[in-house]
Amino acid sequence: xxxxxxxxxxxxxxxxxxxxxxxxxxxxxxxxxxxxxxxxxxxxxxxxxxxxxxxxxxxxxxxxxxxxxxxxxxxxxxxxxxxxxxxxxxxxxxxxxxxxxxxxxxxxxxxxxxxxxxxxxxxxxxxxxxxxxxxxxxxxxxxxxxxxxxxxxxxxxxxxxxxxxxxxxxxxxxxxxxxxxxxxxxxxxxxxxxxxxxxxxxxxxxxxxxxxxxxxxxxxxxxxxxxxxxxxxxxxxxxxxxxxxxxxxxxxxxxxxxxxxxxxxxxxxxxxxxxxxxxxxxxxxxxxxxxxxxxxxxxxxxxxxxxxxxxxxxxxxxxxxxxxxx
Ligand SMILES: C[S@@+](CC[C@H](N)C(=O)[O-])C[C@H]1O[C@@H](n2cnc3c(N)ncnc32)[C@H](O)[C@@H]1O
Numbered sequence: 001x002x003x004x005x006x007x008x009x010x011x012x013x014x015x016x017x018x019x020x021x022x023x024x025x026x027x028x029x030x031x032x033x034x035x036x037x038x039x040x041x042x043x044x045x046x047x048x049x050x051x052x053x054x055x056x057x058x059x060x061x062x063x064x065x066x067x068x069x070x071x072x073x074x075x076x077x078x079x080x081x082x083x084x085x086x087x088x089x090x091x092x093x094x095x096x097x098x099x100x101x102x103x104x105x106x107x108x109x110x111x112x113x114x115x116x117x118x119x120x121x122x123x124x125x126x127x128x129x130x131x132x133x134x135x136x137x138x139x140x141x142x143x144x145x146x147x148x149x150x151x152x153x154x155x156x157x158x159x160x161x162x163x164x165x166x167x168x169x170x171x172x173x174x175x176x177x178x179x180x181x182x183x184x185x186x187x188x189x190x191x192x193x194x195x196x197x198x199x200x201x202x203x204x205x206x207x208x209x210x211x212x213x214x215x216x217x218x219x220x221x222x223x224x225x226x227x228x229x230x231x232x233x234x235x236x237x238x239x240x241x242x243x244x245x246x247x248x249x250x251x252x253x254x255x256x257x258x259x260x261x262x263x264x265x266x267x268x269x270x271x272x273x274x275x276x277x278x279x280x281x282x283x284x285x286x287x288x289x290x291x292x293x294x295x296x297x298x299x300x301x302x303x304x305x306x307x308x309x310x311x312x313x314x315x316x317x318x319x320x321x322x323x324x325x326x
Pocket of ligand 1: 011012013014029030031032033190192193194195216217218219220221222223237238239240243
């Protein structure tokens with residue numbers, strides 16, 4: 001394979017990764033969930049982990065010394081129990097000599113229901129770096145609004161000065177991004193898309209313009225789309241032909257036979273071509289008639305809304321505890 005940039009290979013990711021030598025600044029992906037739904041064939045847990053180990057060995061080989069890997073996973077459940085994949089994968093990264101920086105929790109409002117245990121309502125994103133200290137982290141690019149931006153110190157040498165960073169606060173390790181389902185404007189035909197804002201946070205916090213971002217499991221191409229928007233190079237693979245075509249269409253941003261891949265691209269097109277006739281266009285997948293109000297690439301705004309909600313919930317929860325005398 002000739003090393004290329006801004007390229008999505010159609011086929012098996014391991015064979016692709018083994019065939020290239022392009023050095024990358026960031027690897028970010030959600031590997032197949034291995035739950036056997038949709039087009040996926042379920043493997044035994046051992047086989048799944050063995051294959052993931054090989055893929056991660058290749059990712060580590062291609063990663064520059066200053067680089068990062070973000071690996072987003074759920075869990076594996078069988079008749080014997082429930083196995084969080086991030087716990088099983090943590091040692092793989094350690095054996096590769098990589099350094100853990102965060103275990104990020106991505107809570108979910110919806111999903112499959114369990115009947116014999118509590119339902120899963122989060123996924124985890126492991127962040128590992130190749131160097132313990134010489135890795136890139138641009139926190140200022142991804143700060144979120146302070147809950148009380150005008151709060152001032154009330155005593156001490158800084159009395160009267162803002163108590164928080166005016167650029168905003170660290171987003172923390174619980175990421176309240178809405179998952180892409182039903183009435184989300186980014187929804188394509190793929191069942192497991194990353195929200196663009198989640199990938200935007202990862203790319204902006206760990207890379208610079210012209211850096212190279214690798215996603216070994218491109219799916220609907222979210223990583224490539226966001227990398228391109230942010231003027232980074234992308235690289236990756238997708239084994240499924242239908243999704244591979246989807247990625248190309250999504251990257252082009254153009255309609256094919258009058259159809260866009262999602263509502264977001266249709267909206268963007270009409271913003272640029274206001275004289276177009278809306279009856280001539282539609283988009284592939286939208287299961288609700290009403291588009292989501294919080295599905296936006298405006299990172300700060302979306303998170304601020306959610307943070308406020310979270311805050312309200314915690315205030316209610318704490319007052320309930322006090323009422324109960326705890
Ligand atoms: C969880 S999805 C990734 C979704 C992606 N994060 C997005 O935003 O759309 C995993 C993808 O990996 C693809 N896949 C599974 N096994 C693969 C393999 N061996 N090589 C390449 N792609 C594979 C699946 O077809 C699926 O689209």
